[in-house]
Amino acid sequence: MRTKLSLVVLMALSFLIARSVLAETEATLEDSGAATQEKIRVTATDHLLVTNQKDPSNPLGNATNTLTHSDTVRAERGPYSLKIEFSNRVPLDAKTNQNSNVKKLFTLEKATAEAEYAKFDVKLGDSYQELGKGLILSLYRDDVFGIDNTLQGAAIRYHPSGLDTTLIAGRVNAVSAPLAINAVPSPVIDRNVWLAGGQAKVEVASETKIGGQYLFAIEKPLTSDNFDRSWYEFGPSFSKDGLFDTVDVYAETNMITGQYLFANKKIPATLGYGSYGSATWSPDRWKLKVEVKDYRSFDFDFQRPPTLEEDVVDTSNLNNVSGSRLYVERKLEDNKTSIHGSTLVGYDRNLGSALYHGVVGSKFEALGKTQFEVKTGYRWMPGHNDLAHASVVSKIRTFKGQSIELSATKQKSNIKLNVLPSVVDRNVFSVYYNFSERWSGGIGYEYVPSNTPDLGNHFFNVNASLKRGDITGRVMVGQTSGGTVCSGGVCRQVPPFSGALVESIVVF
Amino acid sequence: MRAQWKIALVFCAALVSSSVFSQVAPSFQGDLVGGGSTSLHEVLKPHRALLLCFWASWCIPCMEEMKLVNEKIMADHSLPLDILSVNVDTSETSVDVRPAMRLNHIAVPVILDPQHQIFSKYHEDKSLPFSVLINSNGQILQSFNGYHEEMFQVLKDAIAKEETKAHAN
Numbered sequence: 001m002r003t004k005l006s007l008v009v010l011m012a013l014s015f016l017i018a019r020s021v022l023a024e025t026e027a028t029l030e031d032s033g034a035a036t037q038e039k040i041r042v043t044a045t046d047h048l049l050v051t052n053q054k055d056p057s058n059p060l061g062n063a064t065n066t067l068t069h070s071d072t073v074r075a076e077r078g079p080y081s082l083k084i085e086f087s088n089r090v091p092l093d094a095k096t097n098q099n100s101n102v103k104k105l106f107t108l109e110k111a112t113a114e115a116e117y118a119k120f121d122v123k124l125g126d127s128y129q130e131l132g133k134g135l136i137l138s139l140y141r142d143d144v145f146g147i148d149n150t151l152q153g154a155a156i157r158y159h160p161s162g163l164d165t166t167l168i169a170g171r172v173n174a175v176s177a178p179l180a181i182n183a184v185p186s187p188v189i190d191r192n193v194w195l196a197g198g199q200a201k202v203e204v205a206s207e208t209k210i211g212g213q214y215l216f217a218i219e220k221p222l223t224s225d226n227f228d229r230s231w232y233e234f235g236p237s238f239s240k241d242g243l244f245d246t247v248d249v250y251a252e253t254n255m256i257t258g259q260y261l262f263a264n265k266k267i268p269a270t271l272g273y274g275s276y277g278s279a280t281w282s283p284d285r286w287k288l289k290v291e292v293k294d295y296r297s298f299d300f301d302f303q304r305p306p307t308l309e310e311d312v313v314d315t316s317n318l319n320n321v322s323g324s325r326l327y328v329e330r331k332l333e334d335n336k337t338s339i340h341g342s343t344l345v346g347y348d349r350n351l352g353s354a355l356y357h358g359v360v361g362s363k364f365e366a367l368g369k370t371q372f373e374v375k376t377g378y379r380w381m382p383g384h385n386d387l388a389h390a391s392v393v394s395k396i397r398t399f400k401g402q403s404i405e406l407s408a409t410k411q412k413s414n415i416k417l418n419v420l421p422s423v424v425d426r427n428v429f430s431v432y433y434n435f436s437e438r439w440s441g442g443i444g445y446e447y448v449p450s451n452t453p454d455l456g457n458h459f460f461n462v463n464a465s466l467k468r469g470d471i472t473g474r475v476m477v478g479q480t481s482g483g484t485v486c487s488g489g490v491c492r493q494v495p496p497f498s499g500a501l502v503e504s505i506v507v508f
Numbered sequence: 509m510r511a512q513w514k515i516a517l518v519f520c521a522a523l524v525s526s527s528v529f530s531q532v533a534p535s536f537q538g539d540l541v542g543g544g545s546t547s548l549h550e551v552l553k554p555h556r557a558l559l560l561c562f563w564a565s566w567c568i569p570c571m572e573e574m575k576l577v578n579e580k581i582m583a584d585h586s587l588p589l590d591i592l593s594v595n596v597d598t599s600e601t602s603v604d605v606r607p608a609m610r611l612n613h614i615a616v617p618v619i620l621d622p623q624h625q626i627f628s629k630y631h632e633d634k635s636l637p638f639s640v641l642i643n644s645n646g647q648i649l650q651s652f653n654g655y656h657e658e659m660f661q662v663l664k665d666a667i668a669k670e671e672t673k674a675h676a677n
Contacts, residue, residue, distance in 0.1 A: 041532040041646070045632050074629070076535055116537045116547070128623045133599040140598075140623065143634065159545065207543070241606060248606050282607030289603065306599065331611055335575070363568055373568065401658065437656055467653060472633055505632050 138304035146178025272297035538619035565608035569655035
C-alpha cells in the first residue's frame with residue numbers, strides 16, 4: 001500500500017519538476033526575444049479521480065476505493081508538437097479489492113508527434129480519426145463512458161484549396177485506465193485491429209464537394225500470429241452548402257464486405273450497406289431538416305453513425321436499422337422563444353419491428369428572466385416496447401452572477417422483448433445553486449420505483465464544484481441509479497453508483 | 509487514513525504549482541465555414557487580443573453568448589480585439605452548423621472542430637459555452653466557463669490591464 005502511494009506521489013512530483021524545467025525553457029526563449037513561433041509552449045493537464053464505490057450486485061459488501069490519475073503533457077514549437085498521456089490506477093484497499101485488473105500502476109496511454117503546415121499535416125503516434133460521417137470509421141473520445149480510441153500509427157492530411165485528402169494506417173489503441181465513473185469496457189481492449197484507409201473530397205463548384213472514403217481493417221487474436229478477420233468499407237459522399245442560399249445537403253453511401261476464418265476456411269462475411277443523407281432548409285427564423293439513414297448489416301465495431309435520435313434513448317441497434325426524421329424549429333420574434341418538433345419513422349431489422357418517435361419542445365423565458373426548456377416525446381416499437389419521456393430544465397436568476405438551476409426528467413418504458421413484460425420508471429430531479437462562475441453546489445434525487453428492493457428505489461447525492469483559475473474540483477457524495485445513459489449518440493447501460501467521488505482537473 | 513492525507517498532499521502540490529505558471533494558448537489549425545483554413549499563428553496580431561469562443565448548434569447559452577459577441581463586443585470598434593469562434597458539433601449534428609449561424613445571425617468567423625481536436629486542447633472539461641481571451645503573445649489572459657452577462661465588462665478590463673502592462677514595458 002505504502003509502495004503504491006509512494007509511486008503515485010513520486011510520479012506526480014516528477015511531473016511537476018519536469019513541468020517547471022520546461023516552463024523555464026519557455027521563459028528563457030521568450031526573454032531572448034525569439035519570435036512567437038519559435039517559442040516552446042508547454043501545456044499540461046493533471047486529472048485525478050478518487051472513488052469510493054460499492055458493488056451494485058453486493059450492496060452489503062465493502063466499498064472499493066480506487067485512485068485514478070492521468071497526465072497529458074503537450075509541448076509545441078512552431079508547427080511541431082509532441083504530446084504524451086499516461087495514467088495510473090491504484091486500488092487503495094488491497095485487502096478488499098482482489099481484482100488485479102483494476103491495478104495499473106503506470107500506463108503510457110497515448111503519444112503523438114505532429115507537424116501542422118498550411119496545406120498539410122502529419123501525425124505520428126496516436127490520433128483521433130473519422131472517415132465521412134463516422135459510418136465506416138470513428139475513433140473518438142467520450143469522457144462520460146471513458147471511451148478513448150485512437151489510431152496508433154500515421155495519418156497524413158493534404159488540403160490545398162479545393163482538395164482535402166487524408167491517408168491513415170496503424171492499429172486501434174484504446175485507453176487502458178479511463179477516468180470516468182461510468183466507464184464501460186472498450187470493445188478494443190484485448191483485440192488487435194489494424195487499419196489502413198483514407199478519404200478525399202474535391203470542391204467541384206462553389207461549396208459543392210464530392211468525395212469518397214475507403215477503409216481496410218484486419219484483426220488477429222492476441223494469442224495467435226494469424227489474422228482471422230478482415231473488413232473492406234468504401235463509398236462516395238456529396239455535400240452542397242448554400243443551395244438557393246438557405247439549403248444544405250449532405251449524402252453518403254457505403255458498402256462493407258470482408259471475410260473471416262472458420263475451421264481454416266475463409267468464409268465471406270455478409271455484404272452490408274450504410275447510407276445517410278440530410279437536407280436542411282433554414283430561412284429566417286425557421287429550420288426544417290430531413291434526415292434519412294439506411295444501415296443494413298453494416299457491422300463494424302469502430303463506427304459512430306448518425307442515429308437521428310440524439311434526444312434519447314436506447315439506440316442499441318446502429319447497424320441494421322433504417323429511418324427518416326423530419327425536424328422543424330421556429331424561432332419567435334423576441335429571439336428568446338423557440339418551439340420545435342420532430343417525428344421519426346423507422347424499421348429495426350434486428351427486432352423486425354417498425355419504430356416511431358415523436359418529440360416536441362420549447363425554449364422560452366417567463367416569470368421575469370427565468371429560462372425554461374421543456375421537451376417531451378414518445379418512442380414506440382409496436383409489440384416490442386414503448387417509452388414516454390419528458391424533461392424540464394429551468395434557470396432562475398437570483399442575485400448578480402448567481403442562479404438556481406432546476407431540472408426534472410422522467411422516463412417510463414414498457415419492455416416486452418421477451419415473455420415477461422417489465423416496466424422501467426426513472427425519475428431524476430436536481431437543484432443546483434451557482435454562487436458564482438467559480439463555484440456551485442446542489443443536491444440530486446433519483447426515484448426509480450420499478451427497481452427491485454435490493455437495488456433500492458431512492459438515490460440521493462450532494463454535489464459541489466469549484467473553479468479557480470486553471471483548477472477545477474468536483475465532489476459528489478451519494479448514489480446515482482445508473483441505467484441507460486446516452487452521450488454523443490451512443491447509449492450504454494451503466495451500473496448504479498454508491499459512494500464518493502473527488503475529481504480535480506489542473507491545467508498548467 | 510494516512511493514504512487519504514497523501515492523496516490530499518499530491519493534490520495540494522498540484523494546486524500550488526498551477527498558480528506559479530501562466531498558461532499559454534495551444535496552437536491550432538482548422539477549416540473555416542465557407543472555405544479556407546486558419547491557425548492561431550495567423551489570427552494573432554500585434555497589440556490585439558483574440559477572443560476564442562467555443563459553441564455548438566444545440567447549446568442555448570452558447571447562442572446567448574454569440575448574441576452578446578455580435579451585438580456588444582463586435583460593435584465596439586475601440587476594443588483592440590479580434591474574434592474567432594470554434595464550432596464543436598460532432599458529425600451527428602454537424603449539418604446544423606450553418607442553419608444555426610443563419611438563425612442566430614452569427615457573423616464571426618467559424619472554425620469547424622467536429623473531432624474536438626482544438627476543444628480538447630483548450631478545455632479538458634468540454635463544457636459549453638467556453639471562451640478564452642488570448643493576448644498577442646499567445647498567453648491566455650482569461651477564460652469564461654458558461655455564459656455570463658458581465659463577460660463584456662470583464663473582457664474590457666482584462667484588455668485594458670494588458671494594454672497598461674504593455675505600455676509599462
